[in-house]
Amino acid sequence: MATLVVLGSGIMATALATPLADNGHTVRLVGTHLDREIIDSIQKTGIHPNLKLKVPEGTTAYQLEDAAEAFEGVDLVMSGVNSFGVEWAGEQLAGLLRPGMHVIALAKGMRADDQGNLDILPNVLMRQVPEEVRDQVTWSAIAGPSIAGEVAVHRHTCVTFAGKDQAALDMWKELFETDFYHVWTNTDLTGIELMAATKNCYAFGAGFMHGTLTRMLEESGESDPLYVNYNYGAALFGQASIEMQEWLQLLECDPQTVMGIAGIGDCFVTSMGGRNVKVGTLVGTGMTFSEAKAQMPGVTLEGATCIVVVGEALKKLTERGVVPPEQFPLLRHLYEVVGEDKPVDVPWKTFFGQHGDGR
């Protein structure tokens, strides 16, 4: 049986201790400086306060200052820090990794340079680690569709593990796979990470469906409508699927990666709820993004942040002639809403290409 050390003790990192523990493995959770209370709680009561569940038997928790102790004798590392802390996590790992270790990362998002060139977070993470160690460590990533709490309580979940090293992926799959946590592997790392990041952008838009309905009902004085607003959501979801495939083509990944779990499946589960959809809903009711965000103080919004990163990159890529201005109309509108505080006004007629399917 193996031991894993996890940097970051957020809900997804902690939830993944469930399939690992089911397979008899031991997990050491190391909190970041922001996770102090989480680690305190797990050490005292065994309960993760955000996940609202007891961590599995055999899972132990360490404050950041005890990281070196947690990493002792362990060569399997999960980077569980979210998209805002990837550079920080890489810097920490720089001092903790040794040749021969294996890293698997959870953060979902994108970074862009000042020319608008997009990069995936596993690359950002590994770049913080000195080359002589980096090249002797394998780097993999876990992609959805998985809501963390559902994994923690043994709901059936099908996920993709992605990376360049198939042997490392096979090893991770064997460690994690159980009767309820089902794992597929894919070496299109960039494509899988691109799907995991952009689905967060498009799920923000899924909230518009609920928000615009609320606004329409308020305007009409109806309280219990006969008919809701799913046609609207279906159209946004359809356009999201087309744009996600176009992102794959732009970054020279396999366009097929959008199909199945990592693209369309993950966009589905993310559109069903969560913080991003909540803010998108508020914006759909007629608030500006700034007003909506002010109603959710202290809440991290990875989807909205990703919209700004990708939307700004898209502007630069369009100026440079890399992307034609008629491509990505939904992402461009999401950027207007989130990055420029404009009202929701979905540009339907610009969607779906000529045939309704992106062509």
Added chain:
Amino acid sequence: MATLVVLGSGIMATALATPLADNGHTVRLVGTHLDREIIDSIQKTGIHPNLKLKVPEGTTAYQLEDAAEAFEGVDLVMSGVNSFGVEWAGEQLAGLLRPGMHVIALAKGMRADDQGNLDILPNVLMRQVPEEVRDQVTWSAIAGPSIAGEVAVHRHTCVTFAGKDQAALDMWKELFETDFYHVWTNTDLTGIELMAATKNCYAFGAGFMHGTLTRMLEESGESDPLYVNYNYGAALFGQASIEMQEWLQLLECDPQTVMGIAGIGDCFVTSMGGRNVKVGTLVGTGMTFSEAKAQMPGVTLEGATCIVVVGEALKKLTERGVVPPEQFPLLRHLYEVVGEDKPVDVPWKTFFGQHGDGR
């Protein structure tokens, strides 16, 4: 301004009078022998009893015996009869169509011959019409994603009109398109109809997500669960997207037709609710399909019927070596559940090909 005659007065056929009326067109609804009470109600009160809404100004209703009167002087025909009545509708049209007329059809489903060869419903419809008339009429079809009632109350809706005759599609688009009803056209008629039919099959499976959660909570005694069952639904949705693309390949359609509104978008909206999802939910709780169906007497279940047609065809196609036995594992399981009354036991490990995306 144009006049359209509609054979069949179901909720979708009637809802489409809304965009037509908004564009100043006149609609004549002709009820089938099963629609007698609907037509009575519209004639007396203007209200469609199933849609629970007043039909638009200018919409008139005719009993079946007055069909010839309704068709007088009209050359735009909508076949609004559902999938169970397509042959009947074709026989009626055989006596009512004249060369130069244009037909657009709504029914969604498939037919198969005794070799398992699948065919789309517009073909079934037109085959009932004598060749000399059939060839001098254009045949088009309307595909989703659109919940009828939402169209009737002006919710934003994006749909695909499909057919072999681009000029006819352009004409229909101009008749229907409004500020809220947005139309794309696609000449991959077989592909679009295949998506519209199979999405009903897969939406039945979407109910399993809710039903299995209910069963799990009953077994555990929980009433207000912290975490529901979206990962399960996302995985089914992901596999549905892969199989819908495989159906396109099998029938030599464009695999891209699954993207956007007619495939993925329509599967999304259909998975959000309706009769099929309700039966799927009951089955997910542990009932057999027969038991679940008995709880919904008099309700037509187009999705379940399509599962039987396609599932039986799939068996024959597999026996004939046309389809490999490992393809379409979700549809095969849906057939076990609906056609053979077996319990839900999703074969997760057979899904998603090797890489999670169908390859």
